Amino acid sequence: MKYVDEFRDPAKAKALVKEIAALREMITPHHQTPLQLMEFCGGHTHTIFRYGIEQLLPDWIELVHGPGCPVCVLPMGRVDDCVALAERPDVLFTTFGDAMRVPGSKKSLLQAKAEGADVRMVYSPLDALQLAKKHPDRQVIFFALGFETTMPSTALTVLQAEREGIENFSLFCNHITTVPTIKAILDSPDMRIDGFLAPGHVSMVVGEQPFRFVAEHYRRPIVITGFEPLDILQSIWMLLQQMADGRCEVENQYARVVPSRGNSPGLDAIAQVFELREFFEWRGLGSIDHSGVRMRPAYAPFDAEKKFAVPKLRITDPKSCQCGEVLKGSIRPWQCKVFGNACTPESAMGALMVSSEGACAAYYNFGDLQELLQRREKEAIPA
Amino acid sequence: MCLGIPGQVVELIDSEQMMAQVDVAGVKRPVNIACIVDEHHPPEACIGDWVLVHVGFAMSRIDAGEAARTLAILAELGDLQEEQAAMHEGAR
Numbered sequence: 001m002k003y004v005d006e007f008r009d010p011a012k013a014k015a016l017v018k019e020i021a022a023l024r025e026m027i028t029p030h031h032q033t034p035l036q037l038m039e040f041c042g043g044h045t046h047t048i049f050r051y052g053i054e055q056l057l058p059d060w061i062e063l064v065h066g067p068g069c070p071v072c073v074l075p076m077g078r079v080d081d082c083v084a085l086a087e088r089p090d091v092l093f094t095t096f097g098d099a100m101r102v103p104g105s106k107k108s109l110l111q112a113k114a115e116g117a118d119v120r121m122v123y124s125p126l127d128a129l130q131l132a133k134k135h136p137d138r139q140v141i142f143f144a145l146g147f148e149t150t151m152p153s154t155a156l157t158v159l160q161a162e163r164e165g166i167e168n169f170s171l172f173c174n175h176i177t178t179v180p181t182i183k184a185i186l187d188s189p190d191m192r193i194d195g196f197l198a199p200g201h202v203s204m205v206v207g208e209q210p211f212r213f214v215a216e217h218y219r220r221p222i223v224i225t226g227f228e229p230l231d232i233l234q235s236i237w238m239l240l241q242q243m244a245d246g247r248c249e250v251e252n253q254y255a256r257v258v259p260s261r262g263n264s265p266g267l268d269a270i271a272q273v274f275e276l277r278e279f280f281e282w283r284g285l286g287s288i289d290h291s292g293v294r295m296r297p298a299y300a301p302f303d304a305e306k307k308f309a310v311p312k313l314r315i316t317d318p319k320s321c322q323c324g325e326v327l328k329g330s331i332r333p334w335q336c337k338v339f340g341n342a343c344t345p346e347s348a349m350g351a352l353m354v355s356s357e358g359a360c361a362a363y364y365n366f367g368d369l370q371e372l373l374q375r376r377e378k379e380a381i382p383a
Numbered sequence: 384m385c386l387g388i389p390g391q392v393v394e395l396i397d398s399e400q401m402m403a404q405v406d407v408a409g410v411k412r413p414v415n416i417a418c419i420v421d422e423h424h425p426p427e428a429c430i431g432d433w434v435l436v437h438v439g440f441a442m443s444r445i446d447a448g449e450a451a452r453t454l455a456i457l458a459e460l461g462d463l464q465e466e467q468a469a470m471h472e473g474a475r
Contacts, residue, residue: 043386050460096438097469123469124439126415153440156417160400201387204435204443228456257387257435257443266418266442 009230013056016233021058023237026244034062036192036329037239040182041199042069042357043227049362051229061236064329065352065359066185068199070146070176071098072351072358073282077313078174079104084311085141085172085304086117092135094128095143097121102354105315125157125171132161132169141304145174149201151293152266155273158295158302172304173295176280178202179210180291186218190330195239196222197232200254205270207262208250215248226254273299281314283351284323321350326359333360334372335379340364387435387442388457388466389450392416398426405436408454410467415440439470 027035039045045065048054054063067073079102086093086109093109100110100121113119118138122128125142132140144154154171161169178199185191198211203224214222221242225235235253242249252258273295280292295303304310317323321343322336333339333352343349345361352358356365363372390407392414403426405414416429419441433450434441445453457463 121469121472123472126413126439149442150438152418152442153415153438156415156440201437201442204387228452256449257445259443263418263442265420269417 012230013233016230016237017056017058020061020233020237020240023240023244024058024060027240028060031194031243032192033060035060035194035243036062036064037195037197037236038064038066038185038193038329039197039225039232040066040068040178041197041202041225042072042355043201044197044199044225044232045069045359045362046357047227047229047232049366052366053229053232056233057236061240062329064193065326065333065362067181067282067285067327068147068178068202069355069357071102071355073176073284074099074102074145074174074351074354075281075283076103076105076315076317077281079108080106080313080315081310082109082143082172083107083112083117084313085308086112086119088139088308090139091308092118092120092131092138092140093143094120094122094131094140096123096145098355099143099145103348105313125154126160129157129161129166129169132166133164136168138168139307140169141308142169142171143174144171145176147176147178147199147202148205148270149199151175151270151274152205152263155266155269158273158299159269161302162299167301170302170304170307171295172310173274173293175274175293176282177276177291177293178206179213181282181285181288182211182214184285184288184291185328186214186220188328190325191328193220193329195220195243197225197235197239198222198250200224200226200231200258203252203254203258203262205263205266207258208252208260209262211250215250219248221248222250224250224252224254224258226257272296283317283354284321284327286324317351318349323350323352323360326352333363334367334376336360339376340369340373386457386462386466387437387453388463388470389445389453390414390434390436390441391450392429392432392434392441394430395426401426403429403441405434405441407436407467407470408458408463410470412439412470418442419444
């Protein structure tokens, strides 16, 4: 594992950690111990593990790794739907590489490809549109997934397809939304989160305003955060400073990339092409109201769900999985019964083991596995 | 997919479709610039801009220092090479 000390101004990191530790007296009397701070975004989880940020923090601060990895939270039934679409003889199915290995109930897209389905990895939805132009005799479907960060790109691609009159291009829309999901976490009865690190690149699109309810309604401080190790330490310090001052606000640590009003052309494209779904199914969290978008009826010719018979399979998560509890911070990843034995990155049962940005996979890959498993065993002995 | 990668706009390809050539640490590929264009910043003004590119779309203008720092950290994590390979693959 790499530590902050090896990189990026170690003196600054040390100074920040010291300042964080110094806030203890001001905070712990008024909050639970350990204090729980949630980073929502899988990119943040990645930085936290790659740089060993948890180990730098004092033990009265616990980081809870939220559901912000769109690949992890993809329900198995949705992967099955992708496979069903990809296996149609008239279809050329395109996807980001991240989604290739996500297991469905029977197979992943990668396995479907090995069995002869025409599945292609693309870097951008624009590459999928190019393929549609190149293969006018095929139906090119792009598997649209991701939070608000990637929504403008798929929306703008659809608008371009419409402008250019490309009829053999469509989206299988699985975009998900950040704010309703944070709200669902805040509303869950076993929730204990004291503050949030808000996702930097989602905020770059949506701006600061959509996160205000966290501070104003739920009275939790929230800081929009960048992706370098020092960004994360600084944001943790900003959260603690708010708590010490008794403030609950949306602050923007990542202002060098995130304009407070977000990205208007991106938001306009989203609003033009997509509308909220009544609910959307998440792996590990179940159904969350308004947590996904679909294409507006005006764009039905570009909507794979309207164009093709999508089976819309619903596959329930394995019962032994405790992804939901891990996501809400009520248990730690290694405290799940199947962590490290029945559920590993090679054969993932749960959402959080699926992608390298999932909390369980991060613990599995970067933590001391034997020590974690022993800790679980010890804690399981009734007192 | 969620990773943003810094690049510099080097030339306009098609201002109607908002496409420009962007150089990402030596790998050039067409990128959509619709999200960084407004009435005060037309497509022509984008040449030379440092931008954060997400899945083929420039999503934010950033300064050169931020671009250099982000590229350094991505290279350190091995993510830069991966992203460049994907971009290159997609451009073919």
